[in-house]
Amino acid sequence: MPEGDTVWQTAKRLHTALAGHVLTRSDLRVPKYATADLTGRTVLDVTPRGKHLLTRIEGGLTLHSHLRMDGSWKVYTAGQRWRGGPAHQIRAILGTADHTAVGYRLPVLELLRTTEEERAVGHLGPDLLGPDWDPDRALANLLADPDRPLGEALLDQRNLAGIGNVYKCELCFLLGVTPWLPVGSLPADRAAALPALAKRLLEVNRDRPIRATTGRRGQDLYVYGRAPRPCLRCGTPIRVADQGDGSRERPTYWCPTCQPGPAPARTPRAPLHGNSPAAERSRPRLN
Known part of the structure; x- marks a missing residue:
């Protein structure tokens, strides 16, 4: 299972690839969000919270994901072959002009209002790698x-x-x-x-x-x-x-x-x- 340091690394790579860039592709392969379209919105930041990932997007939205046992996010450059797993394991795709982030086997994936993030992570204790560490x-x-x-x-x-x-x-x-x-x-x-x-x-x-x-x-x-x-x-x-x-x-x-x-x-x-x-x-x- 990915632990706090692994999730911190994942957030850093996603942030580097996506933050400040406009989404040109958006595909959330979860029935509840199958019709959600994030294209045209700018990714503001990707923040780790314990073992959770919060991808904040223009318009007051946050894509919340958790890797649990074997979930992963992979980042690919334009034209690069995707090697994170078979297509049926893909749960999310966020693409910009230069990079595409693909979420594989994500057991938790939800789109929520940024103002409601506490509903997803408010139960957590102090984050060992976060600004709230106490x-x-x-x-x-x-x-x-x-x-x-x-x-x-x-x-x-x-x-x-x-x-x-x-x-x-x-x-x-x-x-x-x-x-x-x-x-x-x-x-x-x-x-x-x-x-x-x-x-x-x-x-x-x-x-x-x-x-x-x-x-x-x-x-x-x-x-x-x-x-x-x-x-x-x-x-x-x-x-x-x-x-x-x-x-x-x-x-x-x-x-x-x-x-x-x-x-x-x-x-x-x-x-x-x-x-x-x-x-x-x-x-x-x-x-």
Whole structure:
């Protein structure tokens, strides 16, 4: 799943290609908006909000999209072949004289009034890469439910926006606790360090094509996707188990030595998911 840094990259590329230019082609392949025509309007900006994308268009309109598991936006120059997937997976096309942005497999696509953007993103907590970032508020949100497992709390975009499953696992490793530790049991010094650490991880990766948390070439991540290989710190085999609130289970990786605390008694095999660890490390790029 694209995380906050990937969505930030996507917004940057879309903004560079579209902002300030008049749309010469508009095709929203969602029944509700099949007759909507945005041609002749100027794209004002493309802004990320957590894992959401807001494409603001002249006339007080915003095209809201969310990539979820495998959605993507690709940008093509005039005459360039589209390679993002088969035509039936295309959900949106926004074209200017020089570039065409094509949205593939977008599970969320809606056209709304810019004044109504809060209806789509108003539930989100402080954005780790946004101008509204507030570390104190983010921490207060996380601690509001002290019995909730830390991993689940980090994925809840109402607490802080931008963390996905990769960063959840890596943050818990860097904090030295398991993702199953109740948030309220997190030592005070580590809780205080959490917001800044999360922001730092996303900031240093937002301009990289390959996500990395270790600083080691060829060994990009500490735990995510590494089971049952040895921990980079202590050599203990990395473990994996599913974690979720019942609505969705996610493969969760941890080192049982470097991350003491509650964890499943035995490690069940994680189910196959649409994105491999390599795919989650290497972002979808806009060509």
